[in-house]
Amino acid sequence: MGPFFDRLAVFLRANGCEVFKVNLNGGDEWFYRQPGAVAFHDTPDRWPPFVDALLERHRIDAMLLFGDCRPYHRSAILRARIRGVGVFVFEEGYIRPNYVTFEMGGVNAYSMLPRFPAVLSMTAAQRPVISPPSRPFQRMAWYAAVYYLWGRLRREGYQNYRHHKPFEIFPEGWYWMRSALRKLRYRVSERGMEARLTGPLRKRFFLVPLQVYNDSQIRHHSDYRSVRGFIAEVIASFAQHAPRDVHLVLKQHPMDRGHRDYTVQVARNAAHCGVSDRVHLLHDQHLPSLLKAALGAVMVNSTVGLSALFHGTPVKLLGRAIYDMPGLVFDGPLERFWTEATAPDPDLVERLRSYLIQMTQVGGSFYSGDEVRLLECEASSEGYDAALGRY
Numbered sequence: 037m038g039p040f041f042d043r044l045a046v047f048l049r050a051n052g053c054e055v056f057k058v059n060l061n062g063g064d065e066w067f068y069r070q071p072g073a074v075a076f077h078d079t080p081d082r083w084p085p086f087v088d089a090l091l092e093r094h095r096i097d098a099m100l101l102f103g104d105c106r107p108y109h110r111s112a113i114l115r116a117r118i119r120g121v122g123v124f125v126f127e128e129g130y131i132r133p134n135y136v137t138f139e140m141g142g143v144n145a146y147s148m149l150p151r152f153p154a155v156l157s158m159t160a161a162q163r164p165v166i167s168p169p170s171r172p173f174q175r176m177a178w179y180a181a182v183y184y185l186w187g188r189l190r191r192e193g194y195q196n197y198r199h200h201k202p203f204e205i206f207p208e209g210w211y212w213m214r215s216a217l218r219k220l221r222y223r224v225s226e227r228g229m230e231a232r233l234t235g236p237l238r239k240r241f242f243l244v245p246l247q248v249y250n251d252s253q254i255r256h257h258s259d260y261r262s263v264r265g266f267i268a269e270v271i272a273s274f275a276q277h278a279p280r281d282v283h284l285v286l287k288q289h290p291m292d293r294g295h296r297d298y299t300v301q302v303a304r305n306a307a308h309c310g311v312s313d314r315v316h317l318l319h320d321q322h323l324p325s326l327l328k329a330a331l332g333a334v335m336v337n338s339t340v341g342l343s344a345l346f347h348g349t350p351v352k353l354l355g356r357a358i359y360d361m362p363g364l365v366f367d368g369p370l371e372r373f374w375t376e377a378t379a380p381d382p383d384l385v386e387r388l389r390s391y392l393i394q395m396t397q398v399g400g401s402f403y404s405g406d407e408v409r410l411l412e413c414e415a416s417s418e419g420y421d422a423a424l425g426r427y
Contacts, residue, residue: 037102037126037402038067038179044100045070056094060108061197062190063183079196083108087115098122104142105252106200113142128402130339130358131389135397145257145337145356149395153363156387175403177212184208201250215294222319230321233285234329241283242374243330243349244270245323245340248292258336258355266354267298268305270334270370275309278374282331283314293319332377334370341365342392345385350377359388 045055045068056072059065065075076086090096099116101109104125116123127143129135141148184205187194202208233241247254249263260266267286274284286302299317306315323340324347327333333344337355344351351365352373359365363381366373 038175038183040402041100041102042068042070045072054094056090056096058090061194061199061203062186062188065190065193066182066186067179075194077194077196080107080198084111084115087112091115091119091121096121098124100124100126102126103252104146105256107198108200126402128339129397130342130392131397132339133401135393135399136402137396138398139396143396144253144358147358147396149358149391151358151361153361153384153387156384156391179403181209200252211294213294218293218297219320226318226321229316229318230325233321234325237283238329239331240281241285241330242274242278242377243326243333243344244284244286245333245335245338246286246288246292246298247336247338248289249296253337253357254355257357260336260355263296264298264301266336267301269354271302271305271311271315272309273370274315274374275306275311277371280314282374283316284311285326285330286315286317287321287323287326288317288319290320332366332373334373342389345380346389348379348382348385350379352377358392361388364388 041057045057048055049070054072055070056074057064057068057070059068059073059075065073074090076083078086096116099112099121101112101123102125103109104113104123104127113123123141125137125139125141125143125146127137127139129137137143139147139149184203187199187203188205191197197203244267246263246267251263254260254263254266258266270286271284278284286298288296288298302315302317303312306312324343327340327344327347327349330344330349332350332352333341334352334354335341337353337357341351341353341357342359345359345364350373352370353360353365354370361384363384365380366377368376
């Protein structure tokens with residue numbers, strides 16, 4: 037997140053809080069320049085007692101993290117809950133690009149928000165919608181590059197650190213270069229596909245937005261072990277149960293372009309099921325346009341599902357997600373979705389959007405370089421108000 041937590045610490049101290057920050061690697065160390073930084077150099081098995089000692093020694097009463105599925109974070113959250121320490125989790129916004137998520141207890145499928153449509157009608161008056169600049173990709177990429185660089189340069193100081201993803205700068209650099217080259221190739225090889233899907237094939241295809249290969253939402257909030265397993269299941273179900281005049285369009289996640297290439301697998305699965313002429317793998321088309329033109333969308337638990345709902349597109353979830361509610365997503369088995377997909381209740385969708393903005397969303401961006409405003413984020417079943425102002 038670059039200097040996000042550094043700026044947050046400045047704000048909290050200005051408002052009378054004592055702040056401590058745990059650095060796990062050189063990237064953490066580079067981006068956090070405030071006093072109170074504590075480095076963890078030991079092996080992962082020593083992490084739980086380290087957290088216990090930190091919480092007890094400094095009488096910590098609140099823990100803030102980015103994401104709740106990383107191994108270090110999951111363990112720290114457990115230690116905090118045992119002691120009754122409040123846990124607050126940041127994450128990319130459910131409603132993008134103008135918001136970030138800030139919830140008490142957990143995010144996504146770990147969110148404490150109730151999953152009952154009736155609750156959505158109990159929200160208070162809607163807050164003004166904050167529309168800061170969209171997240172600049174260049175700044176995000178720069179932060180990532182610097183983070184990996186300093187993680188590598190300071191590796192001797194954090195020899196026991198285990199990252200939740202590959203943490204070597206040279207392979208990652210090559211993946212990003214390969215991503216750029218593939219983007220140019222796909223621009224040529226997929227020319228005309230978006231016009232075809234939004235024209236002649238409009239409302240004659242199902243869209244399958246793929247998630248990043250190492251997405252923690254798949255590992256922790258679904259029964260799949262990989263994106264490849266999900267692809268195989270969806271193609272097989274489509275071939276057996278979907279009408280013969282509709283197509284299946286799989287769209288790879290743009291952040292996955294340099295790491296994985298599913299072209300061969302999709303072609304083999306489609307050929308094995310006898311639907312090669314109706315199954316397509318795309319990469320860089322305009323997602324909102326595809327959602328509007330699709331008969332429905334099938335996914336594990338991507339936040340793209342929220343965008344699909346906002347566009348009135350029927351959604352079938354194969355994992356667990358915050359928006360898994362009757363009236364929003366299709367509640368039958370996948371084999372029936374191909375012929376029985378129904379649009380979400382538009383009134384319920386609007387209430388969900390308002391509810392999420394009020395309870396979980398903070399106007400701003402981790403990468404815009406502008407201030408993020410935390411406004412009375414109420415995000416537990418019991419409700420709470422956290423007015424942290426601006427930083």
